[in-house]
Amino acid sequence: MRYSKFSSIGVLVMALAITSLHGQGNPEAAKFSREGVEAAKAKDWNKAVDSFRRAFQAEPQDKKNADNLAIALLQRANASVSQRNFDSAITDLNEAVKLKGDDMAARRYRAYAYLSKGDWNNALEDYSAVLKEVKDDPEAYERRAYVEMQLKDYDKALADYSQAIKLKPNEAKYYQLRAFILQTKGDLKGALADTNKVLELDPNNANAQQMKKFLDAKLTGPPPPTATPAGPIPNPNAPAPRPGQTVPSSQVQPMPSATRP
16 A cells, blocks of 8 residues: 655645745844745755754744744655655654644644554544544545554444545445455445445456455355355454555455545
8 A cells, every 4th residue: 555645745835935935024034944945946855844944943933934844844754754764754743743733734644654654553543633623534534444454443444434435435445445344344245235336436346356256155155064154254353454465355455545645
């Protein structure tokens, strides 16, 4: 699994940085802000962070300085995540959250970094904070559900995938992921209904085609000669597949790629 990251931040940091130069009363802060703008244009996020931090220190009462620093930190965190340096990213995002505590973007990006690192409890805390403020974000529900799967809290994951479906009913991957949980919980009829919905929305989905064959065989095959089950029963205590893992034909491919953190 790979999520695309911080796609809109670059434009935003330019807008904030440039507007902060107009009417800025502190000459030293204005100088550092200009340096930050130039560094941001060159995508030199180390220098941008340093320059905007100096501007913020010189004129902390100007909110634009804090905003610019927070967004530069997000951009540097993005680069760190791309290099799989999750601890460095989280350090920057911790600072960004402190600077813009009312902005859920920093919490969302930090949740993504925690998820990428496999720090499920902190990822869960951040996604829950985001969803407390932004209740109509299906992708945030999807990601929190994925974290809940890692924590084996399948009931909560099921509820979050259902909410994602409610908000975005034509997204095939949400049905596919919910089908996996239903299969894990032993609800094969529910899993088949969701799998059929996946194929209605995405007829060429190979994983859904394989899962449908498996579920049809389990539900309509001949009864076993004894009380022993005819085949393997999904184990609700089995760990959920990790991002990008190839799974057996009896399962769905977890967490297709999404559009943003």
